[in-house]
Amino acid sequence: MRIVVSYGFWIFLLSDIIMFSALFAAYAVLSGQTAGGPSAHSLFQLRHVGVETVCLLFSSYTCGLAILFLARRRLKDASILFGLTFVLGVIFVSLEFSEFAAMVAQGAGPSRSAFLSAFFSLVGLHGAHVTAGLLWLTFMMAQLKAKGPRPFVLRRILCFSLFWHALDIIWVAVMSLVYLMGARV
């Protein structure tokens, strides 16, 4: 059962990654088309990106450890680690949101150029995934509290952890292709 469920969810994750690959392709084609507007080099602040990356990596780590505690029915330890996962995810989303807000405020919104449209759809979709993951985690914590570690609750939490790890993989591609390539010296 465990293997069948995670296989089905794995297929979903792969299809999600394929959807992202279309946006990556669009960004790669359009990244130079700034229409006289600001370029990647002048917009991106790598210090923010570094903090965001570290947040996501550690939240993946705490999520994995929480699953291990859950498997041994140490619910309290698991909830603490899931709480940490949640906090790190919130830090990531708020950093990204403030970065977007600052860009829009200086006139570099998604309608400015093809480069910025591609940037906001790619990075924004990843941010939307992380936000959805945070909502999912909240629901799972509530279910764990209300229904206890029943098989169907554990199965859903297992799927959540796969989703959370997969978002990290997509972020690695975003970080390298969008931010590091864009801000290289």
Next chain:
Amino acid sequence: MSDSLEHASATAPGPGDTDEEASRSAVTYTVGLVFALLLTAASFMVSQAHLLWQPGLSVGLAVLAIAQMGVHLVFFLHLNSGPDSHNNVLALAFGLLIVTLVVGGSLWIMANLNANMMPESAVMEMQR
């Protein structure tokens, strides 16, 4: 999948169910985190300092990113060469094929179209 097999795998202990296995899995996660942090730091360094031959920088960043994705797959998503992962690895291979076709194909076609575009001055000439 037959009913008996499904039943057996539903009741059989999974990874991390015993204390010893759990501590081994915790070590796996920690090793994965350390590798991921090191590769991230390497990517940032390579993009900011003049460590690589500049025209080869994008290739270097791509190699580091693919290495880090591999680390995530193996240490966090527990993809391995065991019989349980067989189907997952096959599905991943198919996914990679599609991703390569979409990204590589788009870049190739668009670069070709760009190269074949008439210069803007020639278009203006024709419109007169």
